[in-house]
Amino acid sequence: MNENVINYEQSLQAELTALRNDFLGELKSSPNEFTHNLANTLEVNPPNKWLDIVVEKINPEQFPQYDRLMKVEAALCQMEIGQFGYCCDCEQAIEPELLEQDPATQRCISCKAKAARSMDMQQK
Numbered sequence: 055m056n057e058n059v060i061n062y063e064q065s066l067q068a069e070l071t072a073l074r075n076d077f078l079g080e081l082k083s084s085p086n087e088f089t090h091n092l093a094n095t096l097e098v099n100p101p102n103k104w105l106d107i108v109v110e111k112i113n114p115e116q117f118p119q120y121d122r123l124m125k126v127e128a129a130l131c132q133m134e135i136g137q138f139g140y141c142c143d144c145e146q147a148i149e150p151e152l153l154e155q156d157p158a159t160q161r162c163i164s165c166k167a168k169a170a171r172s173m174d175m176q177q178k
């Protein structure tokens with residue numbers, strides 16, 4: 055593991071902790087009883103199980119932190135297995151400047167552009 059990756063790992067770990075707090079706080083502050091109860095369930099479970107618990111119960115689009123939480127967890131998991139920094143679409147190394155901007159990036163520049171284009175098409 056090179057030095058950059060160690061730095062990324064530290065910043066992602068810090069972000070993960072903050073995100074989990076934010077996410078839990080958002081669920082808790084929801085006026086919806088179901089969402090509120092979900093927060094209580096999460097609190098008694100280890101944070102690494104949260105995404106599994108949540109995914110079938112809420113619409114993730116309602117919670118911007120959820121999406122980010124998934125990406126950050128995925129990047130940390132990739133670091134663990136030594137697959138960090140590879141594009142999830144084409145499996146080529148992701149450009150270092152993209153990782154510099156956001157260590158949780160999952161796509162290289164060209165796949166990112168392709169994904170953005172197909173999103174545009176879906177919207178039209």
Ligand SMILES: [Zn+2]
Nearest residue numbers: 141144162165
């Ligand atoms: Zn790619």
